Amino acid sequence: MWRPDWISSVWPLKSEAQAAPGASRDRIAKALALATVVCVGAALLLSKGTQLFMPGPLASAHGGIEKCSACHTKNGDSKLSWVHGLVAGDPLADSKACLTCHKMPDTAFNAHGASAGVLEQSTRRLTKIAAQTPQPHAARAQAAAFPTHDVVERGLFCATCHQEHRGATFDLAKISNEQCRSCHVVKFDSFDGRHPEFESYPFKRRSRIIYDHAGHFGKHFPEVAKKTPARRIPDTCSACHNSREDKRVMAVAPFEQTCIGCHLDQIVGKERASGPKGIAFLSVPGLDLVTLKKKKASVGEWPDASEADLTPFMKMMISRNEDGRALIKAVDSLNLQDLTAATDEQIRAVTTLAWEIKGLFHALISGKASDVLGTFNIGGGATLSPGLVTDLTASIPRDVIVSAQQQWLPNLATEMANRPQARDQKQSGWSATIEDASPGGATSEREARASEDAAPAAKNPSQQDSGSKPAQPQGVEVKTYTTNAGPEDSSDGASGEDTGGPIKGRSLLPSGTPRAIEARRKDAEQAGDAEPPSGKTEKEDRNDDVRRAGDPDRADKPSLKEGGVGNADAAPKPDATKEAQPPAEEPPGKATEQTDDLLFPTEDELRAIKAGTKSPAVAAAQSERADGKAEARDAKPDRAASKEAAIEARADAEAGSPASGSGASPKGAAPVISIASDVDPESWADYGGWYRQDYAIYYRPTGHKDKFVYSWLVLTGPHASKGNASPATAVFDALTGKDAQGSCTKCHSIDDVQGKGRLVNFSPASAAGKQGRFTSFIHEPHFGSVESRGCLTCHNLEKERPYLKSYEQGNPHTFSSNFGAVKKDLCQSCHTSGMARQDCLLCHSYHVNGVTTPIMNTKLPTQ
Structure with a gap:
């Protein structure tokens, strides 16, 4: 077929x-x-698409993924693209696709996502434990069938632990004990079996807040309760500690709820027994003016009574450029108040420092603090933000610096306009800051006015008053003055030169003040003259009085005795007043009007004020002018009368005349201009803020979390390594010393950061700070299982440990805790096969650094 x-x-x-x-x-x-x-x-x-090849449905978290190629990178979107998967390629290609949505560090494919150094250290520790721990038979068979010794070298696939296509309800994060045991060198059956013992758990590092539990429980709390029974004393651990929302951290309650009752006065300085309660920010440091004069150094006007030190903050501000850093390095080892052994080069450095300090004050007054501090470039970092500059200066009022300058350096404007330009002395770098701050780079209006004021004095030296000298910073003479001193205290010990007036070695006091009148009277008595030789004519004295009353135009008019408005017969003709001479003494920037003469009266003036009478000097001065005033009161216009009344009111106020009484003027009581106060400036700033004392401007902390102290510590800490002699280190050490104002580091610990200076632990512990640990513990589920001992059930207080001493060094991992370590036996009392869970994931999480899902990277739509 x-x-x-x-x-x-x-x-x-x-x-x-x-x-x-x-x-x-x-x-x-x-x-x-x-x-x-x-x-x-x-x-x-x-079939439709490639759904035919899916072995099972995806988990609910990945249910929105439609294309296989989103996860299987070697496969395309066509029906025959699966053939590409038969060809070998990058074994981690699919795992890298997971990182397009899941954000992980560069060590994502290492075991536990940890770094190689951490894994190596952990492996060495576990290898020693494994040598002493017998392995179960099942673990041995698993290790022989599936060897994992090369897992770390080749990297782990995500699919090793997270296997998909097991249904929508499958838990992708579920890992069995056998999966964990397959890689670990220490193998055991269960937690209550051969699990390794705990090592110093849970203390991996010392606490960020220095709190001696043993000292507070045994000493401080009983003493406070005995001294002040009404003060709140914690009676349970929960009074200070509570669990946060993340349940992993036993946080400390805020300062206002816990420590404020005992430690607030330490912060604001009320409990400080010695030393200043404020932080010296700016100062006019004391200089050895005698040696500087002998060396013919030109520092211009400088107070000889100052014993202040150059503050670390000023060192930092001066060191804002290379020249400033070299200058501070040159003078850092010198005792500025004893320069007898200083070399010529060091004397030049001190001279330059003096002008730098003057330039700093001038810049802070004529410009802005942001212009000065905003140029900081510490450590080569970015310039400071406006908010940080505000915190670094604590919004210091400009008037505080102005009043300090008027008392300490009254002729600063004139000196800066005529500052030395010698070849061996570098010009102050602050002028560039001020010029840059002005529109178009021009100098400020204040400097222009100061230059104009100084010009007549420089052009017409013959017209200068014989009792005073203009500031001459270019000369070799060191001009000094003494504040708060009477005429009897003046000497030539500092200056060695007679300035031509009755007071040697300092600037003349304003002629209209009681002390100046008293000085001229004493000099007249000693010389036997009928008129006090004040160094000025009576016309010039009266011109000064009128100028002090606020009418500069009145200064050029004749006095009443010389044919003023009150004497019609002696009145000058109009053509005689056309060429009126300028005043003999031009006040440089009106600085000499702001002296401490009224703030610190003499003993005679104090007694006169207390008795409600005028001092003899003021009474004599007023009697000399009584006749002229009586004649002029009826003849001069209303404006002139008001000015004469202002002069009289000023003299009465300076003499401390009472506002009312039997001796009151018929016109009414003279207004009291100055108010005497016995309050110390430091005590005036009792609740924090700025104050001025002893040639320094101080800042007193306002309370906990003071921004001034905090910002300076954060700024200088990264550049303040131990042993470093930089200005940043000096500021950091000054604010973190044992007796530092604010007492921040009494509670906040300091850590040495390798290659990054030092860090003050202001931030409390957080769950994010616990990343990198292989073990996690949640407090809240355990609160119901502890006995009446509460926290002491697990944390046993050990009183004899050197807890505080361990904070004297900077390594946070070298310490001795107040509490003993938690033992494995304590946990095994509950976590056994017949009671609570004991699987690996109960206490251990695989990804030690966590895994996050970031937002999608969406590009902005184009127009």
Whole structure:
């Protein structure tokens, strides 16, 4: 019988089959293969997309993924693209696709996502434990069948632990104990079996807040309760500690709820027994003016009574450029108040420092604090933000610096306008700051006015008053003055030169003040003259009085005795007043009007004020002018009368005349201009803020979290390594010393950061700070299982440990805790096979650094 050839090849004749044994089996195999090809082809043609190749549904978290190529990178989107998966490629390609949504560090494919150094250290520790721990038989068989010694070298796949296509309700994060045990060198069956013992758990580093529990429980709390029974004393641990929302951190309650009752006065300085309660920010440091004069150094006007030190903050501000850093380095080892052994080069450095200090004060007054501090470039970092500059200066009022300058350096404007330009003395770098701050780079209006005021004095030296000298910073003479001193205290010990007036070695007091009048009277008595030789004519004295009353135009008019308005017969003709001479003494920037003469009266003036009478000097001065005033009162216009009344009121106020009484003026009581106060400036700033004392401007902390102290510590800490002699280190050490104002580091610990200076731990512990740990613990579920001892059930207080001493060094991992470590036996009392859970994931999480899902990177739509 005839059959086609292809049929014969599939179904041969019986006789042929008998001739070839096993041929029927081959035919069946071929038929099945043909059927498979036909079925697969039909399935590919009839199915939609590539859903045919899915072994099972995705988990709910990945249910929105439609394309296989989103996870299987070697596969395309066509029906035949699965063939590409048969070719070998990057084994981590699919795992890298997971990182497009899940944000992880560069060590994502290492075991636990930890760094190689951490894994190596952990492996060494566990290898020692494994040598002493027998392995279960099941673990040995697993290790022989599936060796994992090269897992760390080649990297772990995400699919090693997270296996998809097991249904929508499958937990992708679930890992069995056998999966964990397959890699670890220490293998055990259960937690209550051969789990390793705890090592110093849970103390990996010392606490950020220095709090001696043993000292407070045994000493401080009983003493406070005995001294002040009404003060709140914690009676339970929960009074200070509470669990946060993340449940992992036992946080400390805020300062206002816990420590404020006992430690607030330490911060604001009320409990400080010695030393200043404020932080010296700016100062006019004491200089050895005698030696400077002998060396012919030109520092200009400088107070000889100052004993203040150059503050670390000023060192930092002066060191804002390379020249400033070299200058501070040159003078840092000198005792500025004893320069007898200083070399000529060091004397020049001190001279430059003096002018730098003057330039700093001038810049802070004529410009802005942001112009000075905003140029900080500490450590090569970015310039400071406006908010940080505000915190660094604590919004210091400009008037505080102005009043300090008027008392300490009253002729600063004139001196800066004529500052030395010698070749061996570098010009102050502060002028660039002020010029840059002005529009177009021009000098400020204040400097222009100061230059104009100084010009007449420089051009007409013959017209200068014989009792005073203009500031001459270019000369070799060191001009000094003494504040708060009477005429009897003046000497030539500091200056060695007579300035030509009755008072030597200092600037003249304003002529209209009681002390100046008294000085001229005493000099007149000693010389036997009828008129006090004040160094000025009576006309000039009266011109000064009028000028002090606020009318500069009145200064050029003749006095009443010389034919003023009150004397019609002696009145000058109009043409005689056209060429009126300028005043003999031009006040440089009105600085000499602001002296401490009224703030610190003499003993005679104090007694006169207390008795309600005028001092003899003031009474004599007023009697000299009584006749002229009486004649002029009726003749001069209302404006002149008001000015004369202002002069009289000023003299009465300076003498401390009472506002009312039997001796009151018929016109009414003279107004009291100055108010005496016995309050010390430091006590005046009792609740914090700025105050001025002893040639320094101080800042007193306002309370906890003071921004001034905080910002300076944060700014200088990264550049303040131990042993470093930089100005930043000096500021940091000054604010973190044992007796530092604010007492921040009494509670906030300091950590030495390798290559990054020092860090004050202002931020409390957080769950984010616990990343990198292999063990996690949640407090809240355990609160119901502790006994009446509460926290002491697990944390045993050990009183004899050197807790505080461990904070004297900077390594946070070298310490001794107040509490003993938690033992494994304590946990095993509950976590056994018959009671609480004991699987690996209960206390350990695989990804030690966490895994986050960031937002999508969406590009802005184009127009």
